[in-house]
Ligand SMILES: [Fe+2]
């Protein structure tokens with residue numbers, strides 16, 4: 001099974017480039033399924049039902065989330081009705097929505113999709129390690145999934161690297177998200193888990209993690225309040241493509257992808 005995983009989609013620039021390029025990218029890499037972190041898809045914060053359906057029409061098959069899952073309050077009512085959207089599992093039991101999804105590729109096997117939050121430099125949540133254990137225990141066998149993709153949404157590189165080793169041989173892929181800068185450390189670990197510390201982001205190229213540069217500078221340089229807004233202009237797609245062996249659940253190939261639109265520079 002070939003999985004295309006897209007890094008955090010940030011606002012309209014991220015959605016637009018996916019609309020233009022994702023179908024071709026899926027064809028190019030022969031992807032069976034596309035999973036996209038979309039916690040920033042709605043102007044940088046959260047997701048809505050209409051944005052989710054827009055992403056599906058662009059070729060996204062499943063959506064994972066993160067710390068901004070319920071930034072849009074109306075998503076509280078959407079979450080329980082869309083089982084293609086996976087929200088983090090190690091959170092309050094009151095959170096609506098699904099803590100897993102299954103992609104059934106028939107003869108190419110079944111893929112379990114999970115999403116967990118890190119604890120270093122993030123809002124308090126339950127142990128992602130213990131929660132990963134219990135999700136695998138609860139779902140892996142009962143749903144007949146040999147392959148597992150975890151979107152580990154965390155701030156600290158150490159925590160994201162550690163999760164790879166913790167789950168090595170028990171899941172097919174640990175895809176780090178949240179920090180929006182793609183790391184050049186994709187690899188297959190000793191027992192067959194494909195890992196990258198951060199997939200990166202899909203959004204405006206000239207931006208601070210997808211957000212407007214001037215607004216970010218006002219906050220950081222002048223230490224004055226400034227409303228966060230999505231940057232505009234040319235965009236990029238950050239993603240990872242990985243090939244999984246359905247018989248073993250192991251990752252056999254992993255590759256980083258960066259596709260950029262052209263930036264016009266001042267002479
Ligand atoms: Fe994000």
Ligand SMILES: [Fe+2]
Nearest residue numbers: 066067068178
């Ligand atoms: Fe995040």
